Amino acid sequence: MTMQSSLDIQARSATTTPSPSVRSSAAVAKLIDESKCIGCKACQVACQEWNELRDEIGNNVGVYDNPSDLSASSWTLMRFAEVEDKDNNLSWLIRKDGCMHCADPGCLKACPAPGAIVQYSNGIVDFKQEACIGCGNCITGCPFNIPRISKKDNKAYKCTLCSDRVAVGLEPACVKTCPTGAITFGSKEDMVSYGEKRTKELQERGYANAGLYNPAGVGGTHVMYVLRHADKTEQYSGLPKDPSISPLVSLWKGAFKPLALLGMGVTALAGFFHYMKVGPNEVEDEKSREEA
Amino acid sequence: MSKYLQRYSDQERMNHWIVAICFILAALSGLAFFHPALFWLVNLFGGGPWARILHPFIGVAMFGFFLISMLRYWHHNKLDDNDRKWLRQWRDVANNREDMLPEVGRYNGGQKVVFWITVASTITLIVTGVIFWRPYFANLFPIELIRLASLLHAVAAFTLIVSTIVHVYAAIWVKGTLRAMTRGNVSEAWAKKHHSNWHREVTR
Numbered sequence: 001m002t003m004q005s006s007l008d009i010q011a012r013s014a015t016t017t018p019s020p021s022v023r024s025s026a027a028v029a030k031l032i033d034e035s036k037c038i039g040c041k042a043c044q045v046a047c048q049e050w051n052e053l054r055d056e057i058g059n060n061v062g063v064y065d066n067p068s069d070l071s072a073s074s075w076t077l078m079r080f081a082e083v084e085d086k087d088n089n090l091s092w093l094i095r096k097d098g099c100m101h102c103a104d105p106g107c108l109k110a111c112p113a114p115g116a117i118v119q120y121s122n123g124i125v126d127f128k129q130e131a132c133i134g135c136g137n138c139i140t141g142c143p144f145n146i147p148r149i150s151k152k153d154n155k156a157y158k159c160t161l162c163s164d165r166v167a168v169g170l171e172p173a174c175v176k177t178c179p180t181g182a183i184t185f186g187s188k189e190d191m192v193s194y195g196e197k198r199t200k201e202l203q204e205r206g207y208a209n210a211g212l213y214n215p216a217g218v219g220g221t222h223v224m225y226v227l228r229h230a231d232k233t234e235q236y237s238g239l240p241k242d243p244s245i246s247p248l249v250s251l252w253k254g255a256f257k258p259l260a261l262l263g264m265g266v267t268a269l270a271g272f273f274h275y276m277k278v279g280p281n282e283v284e285d286e287k288s289r290e291e292a
Numbered sequence: 293m294s295k296y297l298q299r300y301s302d303q304e305r306m307n308h309w310i311v312a313i314c315f316i317l318a319a320l321s322g323l324a325f326f327h328p329a330l331f332w333l334v335n336l337f338g339g340g341p342w343a344r345i346l347h348p349f350i351g352v353a354m355f356g357f358f359l360i361s362m363l364r365y366w367h368h369n370k371l372d373d374n375d376r377k378w379l380r381q382w383r384d385v386a387n388n389r390e391d392m393l394p395e396v397g398r399y400n401g402g403q404k405v406v407f408w409i410t411v412a413s414t415i416t417l418i419v420t421g422v423i424f425w426r427p428y429f430a431n432l433f434p435i436e437l438i439r440l441a442s443l444l445h446a447v448a449a450f451t452l453i454v455s456t457i458v459h460v461y462a463a464i465w466v467k468g469t470l471r472a473m474t475r476g477n478v479s480e481a482w483a484k485k486h487h488s489n490w491h492r493e494v495t496r
Contacts, residue, residue, distance in 0.1 A: 014328040110442075112325040113340050133340035135325065136426040140438050149427060154341070246436070252443040260450040261327050267454045271461035274386065281388045281466045283481040 011119040013111035024121040027188035030161060030172060031195050032096050033226040034236070035202055035210075036182035039064065039078050039094040043174035043183060047076045050162065050173035070097065072150035075159040076174060079237035095225070095236040096174070096183070099146045099159035101125045103219030106245040107158075109253050110141025116156075123188060123222035124163045129155040141253070143218060143243035161222065191224060198226045217244030296477040297494055305476055307360050314354035315456065321347040322449055348425050355418040362411055368398050369408065375401035390485060397489040402462065409455045416448035 009019035048054060055073040058066070064080040076098035083091050105125045108117040116131035117138065127138070127147070134154035138147040147156045162172035170176070171185040184194065195212040202210035211230025214220050225239075233239040300308070321343045324333035334343035374394050378385070378401035384392040385402065399407070423441035424430045430438060463469045468482040483491035 014331060016328050112328075112331065114328055114331055131340070133334075133344040134426065135344050136424065136430055137442070139430075140424065140435070140442055145435065151427070154427060246439045248436075248439040248443045252439075252446055256443070256446060256450075257327055260446070261329070263450065264453055264457070267457045271457060271465075274461075275465060278387055280464075281390070283468055283479065283485050 008121040009118050010121045010123075011105075011108055012115050013108045013117040014114040019118070021121065027121075027123045028161075028166060028185065028222060029123065029188040029191035030101075030175060030223045031184045031186075031191040031226065032223065033182045033184070033195075033198055034093065034095060035198075035207075035226060035228050036180045037078075037094045037096065038180055038182075039080060039092070040179060041066070041078050042177045042179055043096055044074065044076055044078060046173040046177035047159070048074070050165070051075065051160075070146065070148055070158075072148045072152070072155075072157040075099070075157065081235060081237045083235050093229070093236050095239060097146075097237065099125065099161070099223065100144050100218070101159075101161055101222035102143075103221065104245065106141035106143050106218070106249060107138035107147055107156075108141075109245060110137040110249055112137055120163065122166065124161045124166065125222075126160050126163050127156055127158060129153075129157065132156050141245065141249050143240060143245060159223075188220075188222060195224055195226050199230075202226070202228055213239070215240075215243050217242050295480045297480055297483050297491070298476060299472040299478050300476050302476065304361070304364070305473055307357055308473055310357045311354055311361060314350050314357065315452075318347060318350045318354055319449070319453055319456075321350065323453075326446060326449070348421055351417060351421050355414060358410075358414050362414075365407060369404045371401065371404050371408075375404055378402070379405065395488045396486065397493070398487060400487070402458075406455050406459050406462075409451060410459075413448040413452040413455070416444055417452065420445040420448065 007020050007023040008025050009021055010024075012019040053073040053075070055067055055071055058068060060066070061068040065077065067074050067077065070077050076096060079095045079097050081093040081095070083093055085091065101124055103123065105117070105119060107127075108119060108125060111117045112135060113131050113133045116128050116133070117125065118128060119125045132155040134149060134156070136147075136149055136156070138156050139145075139149070147158045149156050162170070162174075165172060172183075175183045175185040184191065186194075192212065192214065195214070199210045199212050207228040209231040210226070210228050213225035213227050213230060213233065225236075227233065227236065229235060233241045317337075320333050321337055323330045324337075324340075324343055325331075325347075331340075334340045337343040337346055374396075377394050378396065381393055382402075384390070420441035422429050423433050424438045424445070433441075463473070466486065468479055469486075472478045480491065480495070483494070
């Protein structure tokens with residue numbers, strides 16, 4: 001969502017002073033119950049419709065994934081994984097991929113453009129494309145491989161969690177359209193307790209390893225999954241088990257940033273004060289000849 | 293009139309200044325992305341997207357011209373025991389007690405160290421920079437490598453900027469040095485005082 005000013009911004013990329021945060025709103029979350037998903041892709045359609053996007057017609061890549069990957073125009077994508085368990089039972093694990101809206105967003109941490117990425121107090125992480133410079137640091141910072149740079153305009157795009165709809169009290173388009181109720185939306189608190197309830201139900205039905213995916217490594221997420229096999233998240237088309245911002249990114253955008261700036265300043269100042277204290281190193285006889 | 297000794301040819305000096313200009317442009321645009329406090333520097337390049345577009349091309353130009361200097365000066369910069377002794381006596385260096393220092397050839401230990409730091413950081417910058425150059429090359433590399441490259445690029449840039457501050461300051465501090473790069477020559481007295489072995493070599 002762009003061009004919408006807001007007074008409830010929790011964090012802003014490349015900004016060292018507080019963001020406009022006089023207002024605050026309750027944390028929201030989207031819960032995706034993988035066990036209820038039938039892979040109909042209505043969420044993909046609703047996403048494109050609401051956001052007025054139309055991806056290019058691609059090629060069949062031999063699996064049901066269509067398009068084959070997220071793109072600047074496809075902000076959500078059903079990923080289909082065929083998995084055989086130890087008894088040779090085939091299960092079809094379908095995961096609706098898209099931005100997880102991390103509480104500790106790696107994209108926001110890595111972004112060098114002030115205000116190109118914002119995190120609202122309700123937890124939604126949003127890209128402001130008009131401030132985006134197209135460097136791709138958001139991709140570098142993201143632990144989920146979500147942002148995509150458009151070939152058309154070199155700006156980064158991803159799921160907005162329908163921040164425009166949420167701002168006026170509506171649920172995201174994918175939630176509204178889901179025919180099986182696999183996607184629900186509400187306060188983060190409610191979604192966590194509903195997710196835990198669903199987990200318990202699945203466990204009672206024999207999915208002993210069912211669980212709520214709300215990874216603590218990124219501070220929890222505002223898009224959560226209920227998974228039947230929470231012990232094997234990687235089976236769901238590579239959903240990371242314990243995602244966190246890479247320590248390389250944390251070092252680069254954390255401690256190193258101010259220390260390096262300090263180091264450069266101190267070096268320049270050391271030169272200045274050295275000159276003032278010790279003075280120039282001059283060739284004596286040349287100097288005296290000039291004076292004579 | 294004092295006598296002047298040729299130190300750098302026209303071609304060497306022009307090459308040096310091309311590298312210097314590229315360095316300043318690359319450093320200013322790179323620093324803009326490095327720290328939010330310096331983001332305003334993008335305005336010198338026509339805004340954020342333009343700074344992002346131009347920075348890598350400036351970097352490639354810098355590397356190309358730097359390579360010419362690097363290959364030319366490589367053999368002049370091999371550190372020997374004399375240089376190590378010179379470096380150990382850095383207190384005498386910093387306090388202008390040059391008479392206490394070992395005799396210096398074409399370059400002193402400090403200049404040689406700056407040369408090698410510059411070589412290492414410039415090569416690191418070009419290699420890591422290409423790895424996360426969007427939209428052209430970044431898609432060819434795995435994300436973990438891109439993350440490592442981004443960090444190393446920043447570290448190498450920091451190292452190059454700090455060593456260049458030292459390089460520039462040394463030229464301001466040691467009077468008579470600057471003309472080696474602006475005019476191509478140095479006074480014989482300068483050569484005798486700061487690079488006595490080199491002076492002997494070229495006046496023999």
